[in-house]
Amino acid sequence: MPNIKIFSxxxxxxxxxxxxxxxxxxxxxxxxxxxxxxxTCVEIGESVRGEDVYIVQSGCGEINDNLMELLIMINACKIxxxxxxxxxxxxxxxxxxxxxxxxxxxxxxxxLYAEPAVLKWIKENIPEWKNCIIVSPDAGGAKRVTxxxxxxxxxxxxxxxxxxxxxxxxxxxxxxxxxxxVAILVDDMADTCGTxxxxxxxxxxxxxxxVYAILTHGIFSGxxxxxxxxxCFEAVVVTNTIxxxxxMKHCSKIQVIDISxxxxxxxxxxxxxxSVSYLFSHVPL
Amino acid sequence: xxxxxxxxxxxxxxxxxxxxxxGLVIFTANSHASSRExxxxxxxxxxxxxGKVQVYQEANRETRVQIQESVRxxxxxxxxxxSKDVNxxxxxxxxxxxxxxxxxxxxxxxxxxxFPYSKQCKMRKRGSIVSKLMASMMCxxxxxxxxxxxxxxKExxxxxxxxxxxLRASPFLxxxxxxxxxxxxxxxxxxxxxxxAKRAQSFAERLRLGIAVIHGEAQDAExxxxxxxxxxxxxxxxxxxxxxxxxxxxxxKEKPPISVVGDVGGRIAIIVDDIIDDVDSFVAAAETLKxxxxxxxxxxxxxxxxxxxxxxxxxxxAIDEVVVTNTIxxxxxKLQCPKIKTVDISxxxxxxxxxxxxxxxxxxxxxxxGVDD
Numbered sequence: 001m002p003n004i005k006i007f008s009x010x011x012x013x014x015x016x017x018x019x020x021x022x023x024x025x026x027x028x029x030x031x032x033x034x035x036x037x038x039x040t041c042v043e044i045g046e047s048v049r050g051e052d053v054y055i056v057q058s059g060c061g062e063i064n065d066n067l068m069e070l071l072i073m074i075n076a077c078k079i080x081x082x083x084x085x086x087x088x089x090x091x092x093x094x095x096x097x098x099x100x101x102x103x104x105x106x107x108x109x110x111x112l113y114a115e116p117a118v119l120k121w122i123k124e125n126i127p128e129w130k131n132c133i134i135v136s137p138d139a140g141g142a143k144r145v146t147x148x149x150x151x152x153x154x155x156x157x158x159x160x161x162x163x164x165x166x167x168x169x170x171x172x173x174x175x176x177x178x179x180x181x182v183a184i185l186v187d188d189m190a191d192t193c194g195t196x197x198x199x200x201x202x203x204x205x206x207x208x209x210x211v212y213a214i215l216t217h218g219i220f221s222g223x224x225x226x227x228x229x230x231x232c233f234e235a236v237v238v239t240n241t242i243x244x245x246x247x248m249k250h251c252s253k254i255q256v257i258d259i260s261x262x263x264x265x266x267x268x269x270x271x272x273x274x275s276v277s278y279l280f281s282h283v284p285l
Numbered sequence: 286x287x288x289x290x291x292x293x294x295x296x297x298x299x300x301x302x303x304x305x306x307x308g309l310v311i312f313t314a315n316s317h318a319s320s321r322e323x324x325x326x327x328x329x330x331x332x333x334x335x336g337k338v339q340v341y342q343e344a345n346r347e348t349r350v351q352i353q354e355s356v357r358x359x360x361x362x363x364x365x366x367x368s369k370d371v372n373x374x375x376x377x378x379x380x381x382x383x384x385x386x387x388x389x390x391x392x393x394x395x396x397x398x399x400f401p402y403s404k405q406c407k408m409r410k411r412g413s414i415v416s417k418l419m420a421s422m423m424c425x426x427x428x429x430x431x432x433x434x435x436x437x438x439k440e441x442x443x444x445x446x447x448x449x450x451x452l453r454a455s456p457f458l459x460x461x462x463x464x465x466x467x468x469x470x471x472x473x474x475x476x477x478x479x480x481x482a483k484r485a486q487s488f489a490e491r492l493r494l495g496i497a498v499i500h501g502e503a504q505d506a507e508x509x510x511x512x513x514x515x516x517x518x519x520x521x522x523x524x525x526x527x528x529x530x531x532x533x534x535x536x537x538k539e540k541p542p543i544s545v546v547g548d549v550g551g552r553i554a555i556i557v558d559d560i561i562d563d564v565d566s567f568v569a570a571a572e573t574l575k576x577x578x579x580x581x582x583x584x585x586x587x588x589x590x591x592x593x594x595x596x597x598x599x600x601x602x603a604i605d606e607v608v609v610t611n612t613i614x615x616x617x618x619k620l621q622c623p624k625i626k627t628v629d630i631s632x633x634x635x636x637x638x639x640x641x642x643x644x645x646x647x648x649x650x651x652x653x654x655g656v657d658d
Contacts, residue, residue, distance in 0.1 A: 064376040221345040222344035
């Protein structure tokens with residue numbers, strides 16, 4: 001009967017450690033380094049022969065380096081006769097470039113949702129949640145937002161960009177009523193944060209009392225942090241699919257939802273051959 | 286089909302290009318400007334403009350490649366040289382190749398003068414054969430042909446299921462020796478370790494010179510250390526093993542002190558190798574050769590990686606000149622160390638591209654290449 005072995009890439013060792021802790025395991029021994037010519041070198045430090053291997057690597061930071069590290073680790077485990085190798089990629093890189101190529105894997109993919117963890121956070125941290133309004137910063141996120149709104153039994157709104165003429169700046173139009181409500185912006189990722197900061201301004205000027213932003217992946221590249229510091233958010237909440245410690249030092253509005261238990265539970269269920277779909281609507285304790 | 290052109294002893298642009306129905310287009314997928322130099326030179330020799338493409342990194346460090354002309358039905362050549370961000374270089378190339386494939390290019394030939402991760406081509410402990418992974422990724426992305434130069438191990442060609450042309454830089458390096466080293470006839474070709482002895486011999490044969498081989502301590506550079514798997518496994522306890530089944534252990538190799546096999550006294554020493562990266566072993570070899578009486582020391586290598594402090598170490602060492610080709614951009618290193626000289630090999634790459642596009646034989650490019658080169 002194969003055992004679970006969890007290895008961490010260098011992108012997010014903190015999350016990997018949390019996952020291992022929840023499963024009551026030690027992280028597997030692996031050395032990842034770079035030669036002087038910048039080529040990545042990976043050496044697995046223990047036997048994986050016949051084991052069920054999970055490699056945790058997030059698509060953040062130096063994405064190409066982390067991606068190459070992941071590929072080499074997977075390759076090394078396969079060559080070392082692991083029984084099965086599963087990649088755990090909390091934030092999947094290059095996801096935005098091929099919006100149309102969603103189905104290009106030939107292997108099983110479990111795309112987990114942060115939604116249950118987000119709902120839990122809202123109920124525990126926003127006192128006025130029963131009277132709040134969930135807002136999508138663009139038309140594409142409508143489905144995501146209505147799903148949350150329905151589960152909380154609250155209203156939703158969305159913002160869409162209207163381009164009147166070519167060469168004119170897009171106008172942001174709010175669809176829905178946010179007067180005297182606490183508004184919660186929900187999106188899947190926050191990169192340069194231009195869109196959500198504009199959205200927050202829009203909501204305040206439309207009468208919202210407070211604005212929260214809840215985003216699954218906090219990439220925060222370029223001017224993101226300074227934009228958030230200058231915007232009118234009550235809090236900007238992200239999950240820990242991407243390490244946030246450094247950024248939290250520069251921005252006190254950032255709060256983090258820990259999703260390590262979702263990943264740990266997914267690993268446990270996959271290993272035991274149990275259904276993973278339970279995790280689509282429940283947060284493991 | 287166009288008739289073969291006469292042997293290109295002297296190539297003057299523009300060359301005769303067979304304009305097939307689709308034509309050809311040459312791209313460089315490098316985001317760093319210095320890495321595009323070789324591509325520009327090759328395009329000039331072929332009398333074509335480089336294809337329009339934008340390659341850059343977004344704020345979140347993802348690579349983006351945007352091709353700005355049609356490649357449908359064309360023979361595409363992607364010239365990619367390795368920059369200091371090797372993983373990004375690889376991604377740029379893969380994305381470019383895949384984009385061309387999904388845009389219906391007729392064929393996609395990768396021109397990678399230095400094939401990255403070629404030093405990781407053997408099993409080390411519980412490692413991965415990264416060159417094989419590279420080969421699989423490139424073929425999967427849509428590469429239909431590969432042109433490269435002086436592969437670290439020729440067996441890497443076998444990792445690909447597409448044709449691979451492993452061109453040689455040696456004719457250019459040999460020409461440099463004959464034209465730029467005045468008393469080269471008093472030289473000895475040196476292998477800095479037994480591993481490069483074959484290469485040294487193939488150079489020496491063509492110049493009608495003798496060879497010398499350095500052997501001894503300070504040999505095991507990390508990259509070529511192959512300990513593979515211990516087979517049979519090292520015996521830990523004797524308890525469970527029946528005495529008659531004990532398998533004899535391999536005697537560990539002795540590391541003798543440094544010695545030079547061959548005479549370099551009163552001669553010019555020319556150390557030849559395929560790659561010069563970490564220069565510790567070259568510097569140590571030069572010291573040894575100086576002690577044994579060599580009065581001038583050259584290092585000739587195809588690929589000048591020259592990472593980190595290499596230029597400084599060379600400057601401070603007993604080496605008189607380091608000659609590398611332009612397979613890898615090294616302008617920065619040249620500024621730091623005037624002992625570094627460059628040999629331009631764009632001619633053979635452009636000739637290879639021309640012949641492949643016209644469907645002509647490549648064998649002319651491999652004449653005068655010994656079996657051991």
